[in-house]
Amino acid sequence: MARKFVVATWNVNSIRARIGPVIAWLKKRRPDVLCMQETKVIDEFFPVEPFTEIGYNVVFRGQKAYNGVAMVSLEKPKKVSYGLDVGKEPDKSRLIRASIAGVNIVNTYIPQGRDIETEHYKYKLRWFARLKRFFTKHYTTRKRLIWLGDLNIAPAPIDVYKPEEKTDHVCYHEGVQVAFRKAFDWGFVDVFRKHRPEPELYSFYDYRIGRSGIRRKMGWRVDHILATKTLAKKSVNAGIDMKPRLGPRPSDHTVMFAEFRI
DNA sequence: ATGGCACGCATGGCGTGA
Numbered sequence: 001m002a003r004k005f006v007v008a009t010w011n012v013n014s015i016r017a018r019i020g021p022v023i024a025w026l027k028k029r030r031p032d033v034l035c036m037q038e039t040k041v042i043d044e045f046f047p048v049e050p051f052t053e054i055g056y057n058v059v060f061r062g063q064k065a066y067n068g069v070a071m072v073s074l075e076k077p078k079k080v081s082y083g084l085d086v087g088k089e090p091d092k093s094r095l096i097r098a099s100i101a102g103v104n105i106v107n108t109y110i111p112q113g114r115d116i117e118t119e120h121y122k123y124k125l126r127w128f129a130r131l132k133r134f135f136t137k138h139y140t141t142r143k144r145l146i147w148l149g150d151l152n153i154a155p156a157p158i159d160v161y162k163p164e165e166k167t168d169h170v171c172y173h174e175g176v177q178v179a180f181r182k183a184f185d186w187g188f189v190d191v192f193r194k195h196r197p198e199p200e201l202y203s204f205y206d207y208r209i210g211r212s213g214i215r216r217k218m219g220w221r222v223d224h225i226l227a228t229k230t231l232a233k234k235s236v237n238a239g240i241d242m243k244p245r246l247g248p249r250p251s252d253h254t255v256m257f258a259e260f261r262i
Numbered sequence: 263a264t265g266g267c268a269c270g271c272a273t274g275g276c277g278t279g280a
Binding site: 013014016017038040041064065066112113114152154169170171172204206207208209210213220222251252 | 265266267268269270271277278279280
C-alpha cells in the first residue's frame, strides 16, 4: 500500500530570524521532510527544541554568519553525512544528505557565484561538476534519490522575470546553465516542472522589490526539487507556497514542495 | 530607471545575497 511522502525545500535566510514562520509552516503542512538552506548559525546555537517539540527530528551543519543546511523529518534520518567528498573543499555547511523512509535526499546550497568575471563563479561551476561525480560515487539512477535545495540556477527562460536582461547574471548565464545541465543529466527529472508547466512560478523574490515587485512577478525559480526517474514516476503533485513570502518576517525565498506516493 | 531590503557581526558601517 503506497503512502504519501511530502518533501519541501526552503532557503530560510537565518533559521534564528525565521524560527517563527518555519515552525508555523511545519505545524500547518506537516511535510515528511523539510530541507533548509542558509541557516546562518553555528551548530552550538541551532534552535533544536522548537522542532523536537512538534515531533520533528533535526540534523544540521552550519558555520558563523553564512551558509548552513538543515534537514528536519518526521521519521528518523539514516545515513546522515555532510559535505562533498569529491574535490578539494568539502563545504560541509553547504550539503547534507540522509535516507528517510527509504528515500535518499541530498540537500544543497550551491555557491551563488557573485559575478561571472570572478573566481567565485568558477568555483560555482566546479561545484556542479563535483556534484555529478558525487552522485556517481554514492548512488545509481535506479535508486530513489532526490536532489533539492537552493541551487542558485534558473535553468530556462521560463524560470526568471525578463530573462533577456539576465544573460550575464551568475544564476542565469550560459556557463551556469551548461554546468547545471550536465549535473542534471546524470539522471534527474524536474519534479516541480512536471506538475507545474505554467510560467511566472518563482521561489525567490529580492527583498528590495517590495510587495509591488512580488505582485509584478519579478522573481526567480532558483530552488528545485529533482528526482531520479524511478522516484519521479511516483510524484503526484508539486508547488510553490507563496504564503510565507507574503507573510510577516519573510525570507526572500519561499517554500517549494513535492508529493510522492511511495 | 541598475535603485531597493534583510541578515549577521568581538557591529555603529560592511560583506553578502541573487
